[in-house]
Amino acid sequence: MLTRIVTLVGLATVTLAVSLDQLQRRATVSPDATCGGAQGYTCLGSSFGNCCSLHGWCGSTAPYCGSGCQPAFGTCGSNTPPTSTSTSKTTPPTSTPTAGTLAQCLTQKNVPIRLTSSADFPQLAQPYNLRLPYTPAVIVLPTTVQHISDAVTCAAKNNVKVQPRGGGHSYAAFGLGGQNGAMVIDLQSFQEVSVDANNVAKVGGGVRLGNLAQAIFNQRQRALPHGTCPGVGVGGHATHGGFGLSSRAWGLTLDTIVALDVVLANGSSVKATPTAYPDIYYALRGAADSFGIVTSFYLQTQPAPASVVNWSFRIPDMFTSAATSANRFLHIQSFVQNASVVDRNLGLGMYMDGQGFSISGTYFGSLTDFNNKIKPELLRGLPTPTSQTATAMTWIQSLAALADGQPLTQPTTGYNLHDSFFAKSIVVPTSGQFTAATLTSYFDYIIKNGVNSANPWFSIINLYGGPDSQINAKPTDFSAYGDRTALWVIQHYGYTGNTAAPFPQGIIPFINGLSNSITSAQPQTVFPGYINYVDPSLTPAQAHAAYFDDATYAKLLSIKQKVDPGKVFWNPQAVGT
Numbered sequence: 423m424l425t426r427i428v429t430l431v432g433l434a435t436v437t438l439a440v441s442l443d444q445l446q447r448r449a450t451v452s453p454d455a456t457c458g459g460a461q462g463y464t465c466l467g468s469s470f471g472n473c474c475s476l477h478g479w480c481g482s483t484a485p486y487c488g489s490g491c492q493p494a495f496g497t498c499g500s501n502t503p504p505t506s507t508s509t510s511k512t513t514p515p516t517s518t519p520t521a522g523t524l525a526q527c528l529t530q531k532n533v534p535i536r537l538t539s540s541a542d543f544p545q546l547a548q549p550y551n552l553r554l555p556y557t558p559a560v561i562v563l564p565t566t567v568q569h570i571s572d573a574v575t576c577a578a579k580n581n582v583k584v585q586p587r588g589g590g591h592s593y594a595a596f597g598l599g600g601q602n603g604a605m606v607i608d609l610q611s612f613q614e615v616s617v618d619a620n621n622v623a624k625v626g627g628g629v630r631l632g633n634l635a636q637a638i639f640n641q642r643q644r645a646l647p648h649g650t651c652p653g654v655g656v657g658g659h660a661t662h663g664g665f666g667l668s669s670r671a672w673g674l675t676l677d678t679i680v681a682l683d684v685v686l687a688n689g690s691s692v693k694a695t696p697t698a699y700p701d702i703y704y705a706l707r708g709a710a711d712s713f714g715i716v717t718s719f720y721l722q723t724q725p726a727p728a729s730v731v732n733w734s735f736r737i738p739d740m741f742t743s744a745a746t747s748a749n750r751f752l753h754i755q756s757f758v759q760n761a762s763v764v765d766r767n768l769g770l771g772m773y774m775d776g777q778g779f780s781i782s783g784t785y786f787g788s789l790t791d792f793n794n795k796i797k798p799e800l801l802r803g804l805p806t807p808t809s810q811t812a813t814a815m816t817w818i819q820s821l822a823a824l825a826d827g828q829p830l831t832q833p834t835t836g837y838n839l840h841d842s843f844f845a846k847s848i849v850v851p852t853s854g855q856f857t858a859a860t861l862t863s864y865f866d867y868i869i870k871n872g873v874n875s876a877n878p879w880f881s882i883i884n885l886y887g888g889p890d891s892q893i894n895a896k897p898t899d900f901s902a903y904g905d906r907t908a909l910w911v912i913q914h915y916g917y918t919g920n921t922a923a924p925f926p927q928g929i930i931p932f933i934n935g936l937s938n939s940i941t942s943a944q945p946q947t948v949f950p951g952y953i954n955y956v957d958p959s960l961t962p963a964q965a966h967a968a969y970f971d972d973a974t975y976a977k978l979l980s981i982k983q984k985v986d987p988g989k990v991f992w993n994p995q996a997v998g999t
Contacts, residue, residue, distance in 0.1 A: 449495065455480045455690030457495040465496030470690045471575075472497045477984035481688035483578050485987030524560060524605070527576035533569045536561040545836075546608065547598065552842040553925045554595040554958065558606040565611045567683070567691050567717050574715070574990060575689035577605045583992035586715040589630050589655020590837070593845055594958035596711060597658070600993040607715055609657065613834050617642045617723060622680060625719040627657045630837075632830035635821055644723035645817055647672040650824040653832050653839055660719060661710035662953045663903055665884060665893075665911065667769030667784045667824070672724050673892045676707050676903050681720035684713075687986035691717070701981045705997075708902025708953075709970075709978050712997035713986060730820040731792045733812040734782035738805050741776060741865070741873050748861035753803050754781065755856055755909075761889035763799045768885075775880040776872035783885075784824075789814040843917035844930045846937045847955035850910040852887045852894075854947030860940055867939035877929050879916040881936070886911050903953075904974050911952050912940075930959070956995070965995035 449464035457465045457474035465474045471482030476490025491498035528535050536543045537560055546561050559582055562573045577584045584605045587597035598606055612626030615637035623638050623646070632652025638644040647668040649659060656675070664675025672678070681695040684706060694703040705713045740747045754772070758764055767786035772779070781800070785792045792812055801807070815823065822830055828839075850856065856864075872879060886893050887909040898906050905911070914936045916929035941949050951957060951968035960968060966975050978997045982989075989998055 452480050454692055455686065455688055458492050463495065468496075470688045475984075475987065477987075479686075479688055479985060480690070481578075481988075482575065483988050486688065524576055524580040524582055527579060528560065528562070528573060531569075531572040531576065533573050533576070534563045534565065535573075536563060545838075547606075548840065549595040549598055550589075550591045550840055551593055551595055552840050552921050553844065556595055556598040556600065556604070557602045558598055559603045560605050562605060562607045563611065564607060564609070567685065570607055570685045570715055570717065571689040571691055573605065573607055574685055574687065578687060578689075578988055578990045584715075584990050585711060585993055586627065586657060587655075588628055588657025589653060589659070591651075591654050592658060592956060593843075594956045594993075594995075596956065596993040596995075600958070600995075604992075609655075609715075609717070610835055612717055614718065615641075617644055621723045623719075623721045623723050625656055625721055627655075627716050627718065628834070629656050630654060630832040630834075631656060631659065632821075632825065632828070632832045633834070636818070636830050638723055639726055639818055642723075643726050645726040646675060646678055646721055646723055648675045650821070650826070652821075652825050652828050652830050653837060656719060657716060658711070659954065660721070661706055661716060662708065663905070664954070665886070665952075667771065668786075669893050670769055670885065670888070670891045671766045671786055673896065674903070675721070676901060677892075677896060678721040678723070679707055679719060680722050682706050682716050683718040684710075685715045685717060687714070687988065687990040702985060705902055705978055705981045708904070708974075709997055711993060712978070712982060712991050714991065726817040727786050728816075729788070729814050730817055731785040731787065731789050731812055731814050732782075732820050732823050733785060733792060733797075734780055734810065735801065735807040736778060736780045736809045738779075738808050740774065740779035741869050744862045744864075744866035744869055747865040748858050750804055751856065751861050751865075752858060754800070757800050757802075758885050758888045758909075760799065763795060764889050766890040766892055768796060768888075770885040772883040773880060774868070775878070776868060776875055784820060840921055841917055842921045842925055843915055844925075844933050844959075845913060845915040845955055846933055846957050846959075847914070847952040848910075848912040848937055848940055849905050849908045849950040849952055850912065851907045851947065851949075852909040853907065854944065854949070855909050856940075857944060860943040863939045863943035864936075867936060871932060871935065875932060877916060877926050877932070878919045879914070879929070879932065879936075881915070882913045884911050884913075885909070898971070898974075902970065902974055902978055904971050905950060905952065913952075913955050958994070960995065962995050962999040966997075 449462050452463035452465055452468045455470040456478055457463045457480050458478045465472050465480035468480050470480035473481055473487035474492040474495035475486040487498055536546055564570045574584055582605050585599045587606050587608045590597045609628035612628040614626040617623045617638050621644055631648050631654050634656055648664055648666045660675040681693055683693050685691050692699050770783040772781050894906050896906055898904050914933050916933045953969040982998045
């Protein structure tokens with residue numbers, strides 16, 4: 423007889439010989455995909471699969487049923503339950519596929535799907551970045567969490583990789599899998615936005631930022647820190663950072679997450695919080711694309727400010743002398759670190775495209791304070807702006823003004839805004855902020871190559887750090903997102919200007935050269951990258967080094983091996999790739 427050692431604590435410690443069948447019958451069927459451990463849940467008969475993996479998760483594929491599988495808490499070597507002498511009939515778990523193909527498995531479970539033969543497949547499969555078209559094996563259009571659970575289980579059974587798609591704005595088209603043949607789970611039906619009595623917003627995984635901002639303001643006059651593009655989806659934005667001009671005051675969107683409803687690789691749906699599934703909670707905040715599909719976010723909101731100052735100054739003659747422009751930038755860099763003037767209430771970014779240079783942002787304070795305190799010190803020593811504005815407005819008016827002509831209210835289906843581009847990012851740490859030599863190299867490259875560039879481009883340089891920044895107030899181990907020492911974050915972006923035209927080959931080397939003009943001039947500094955500006959030209963190893971420090975990546979890899987040993991959630995730069 424196979425035996426299992428059972429320790430009883432309380433009255434006495436004894437050793438019993440118990441058959442595995444007896445132990446499994448006594449255990450409670452797992453309600454949440456965990457097995458073994460302190461609770462002693464069994465996978466046998468669960469909806470998540472009958473095998474209990476080495477790390478204590480129920481599943482139905484080889485990583486759960488093979489090496490390390492725990493026979494006391496389920497079956498091993500197969501997801502088929504052992505033969506029973508009972509005359510009662512065992513109903514197969516709903517998540518166990520019986521069909522031979524992915525499409526058959528999904529159809530049998532009544533999961534709404536689109537195949538390449540579907541009339542609307544081309545529109546659904548169109549990437550935001552038209553430079554990177556991929557053809558999914560199937561697009562799932564779930565309307566329930568069960569649909570997602572069943573879809574993930576079918577994909578795992580058929581060795582198909584899975585990626586969720588919220589807003590679809592991944593720079594690398596990872597929402598389409600980042601390669602042909604993936605399962606895309608499109609969350610466009612998950613549009614709930616509701617704010618509870620504790621001012622926590624429950625937000626569906628398919629909600630776009632403009633709709634989110636408008637909804638929480640309309641319901642309870644609340645606000646969140648997030649980006650300015652209203653069509654961007656909350657899913658990738660929030661789980662990989664989420665910067666906005668209010669972030670120095672309130673942190674990143676990611677920092678507001680208090681809980682997440684997520685479907686894991688074995689098809690289970692759990693609610694991850696700091697105390698329930700803390701490892702999953704950690705991993706989802708910084709690397710969610712590798713760990714699950716977030717169906718709902720729970721975000722701690724802020725009171726919407728009664729008044730916001732939106733401001734902008736256009737600075738002339740920035741592309742004539744590299745040395746002069748470098749000195750002007752050094753003044754701005756000194757200004758943003760002047761604690762007698764700058765606090766968390768100032769949001770600031772710079773924009774340049776070889777033709778113009780502007781400094782703009784928001785201020786959570788009075789227009790009088792801005793004009794008397796912020797403006798004079800910022801402009802001191804700079805040439806007189808060719809244009810300038812500073813206007814007090816409501817929170818919603820401020821968001822609308824920052825939306826680059828797009829309405830805050832965005833379509834929930836049929837979104838059709840696209841571009842064709844290549845982008846790179848640079849995170850500039852406070853300890854390795856720009857030197858005069860680096861800035862001279864940067865502006866020299868722009869003057870020589872960017873002023874009369876054959877193709878349009880721009881650079882956005884956003885202030886993350888500085889006095890009282892709430893982005894950098896979080897410790898580095900707060901989440902899997904680790905850029906908590908940044909002063910600046912730069913985005914270099916080259917695009918076609920005509921999405922119907924072939925992508926010009928000169929854009930990629932120009933953008934690479936723009937970034938290299940900084941990094942090569944300051945080799946003593948380690949410059950990470952910002953994962954929401956994901957760079958598809960990086961190898962997996964380069965991407966992991968750019969987006970995570972060694973300790974964070976090691977922790978993520980350990981969690982990945984526990985909850986997704988079969989690498990169901992995958993893209994070309996996923997954890998474990």
